Amino acid sequence: MAKITMISGPNLNLLGKREPAIYGNLTLDDIQKNIMHLFGKDHEINHFQSNHEGAIIDALHDAAIWADGIVINAGAYTHTSIAIRDAISSTGLPCAEIHLSNVYARENFRHTSLIAPVCIGQISGFGAHSYELGIHALLNYLSRN
Ligand code: DQA
Numbered sequence: 001m002a003k004i005t006m007i008s009g010p011n012l013n014l015l016g017k018r019e020p021a022i023y024g025n026l027t028l029d030d031i032q033k034n035i036m037h038l039f040g041k042d043h044e045i046n047h048f049q050s051n052h053e054g055a056i057i058d059a060l061h062d063a064a065i066w067a068d069g070i071v072i073n074a075g076a077y078t079h080t081s082i083a084i085r086d087a088i089s090s091t092g093l094p095c096a097e098i099h100l101s102n103v104y105a106r107e108n109f110r111h112t113s114l115i116a117p118v119c120i121g122q123i124s125g126f127g128a129h130s131y132e133l134g135i136h137a138l139l140n141y142l143s144r145n
Pocket of ligand 1: 010011012073074075076077078098099100101102103110
């Protein structure tokens, strides 16, 4: 059994309503329920969403205490936040970076991820399925390390 924290950043609370052509019709609650359905029996998974950089940093610090790994969709903070990058790094935990949209097929400013260098890998472009793929990738990593 692995202990995983799944963190979603700013504006992801609006999934389902927010630009559905880009982000799909599922809500974050739908996505979390699906994750629990798929992985909740075998693993402990904690979900956290915030629109606030400091709250995400606090959640990362908490993860360092109890979790084995992190799956994060840092939203727009991916492209701007050295503080979130440093917090991920400070946990010493494996972290999978995920995005619903294919950030490389979008605006140039989305092509840079400040957190990618401190993550084990990145999944981008598979819609809600990216969350599931992120958990699979992290579990696979944990089983090998
Ligand atoms: C996102 C991509 C980011 O560029 C954007 O700011 C988001 C969502 C994604 O899941 O595709 O808020 O992280």
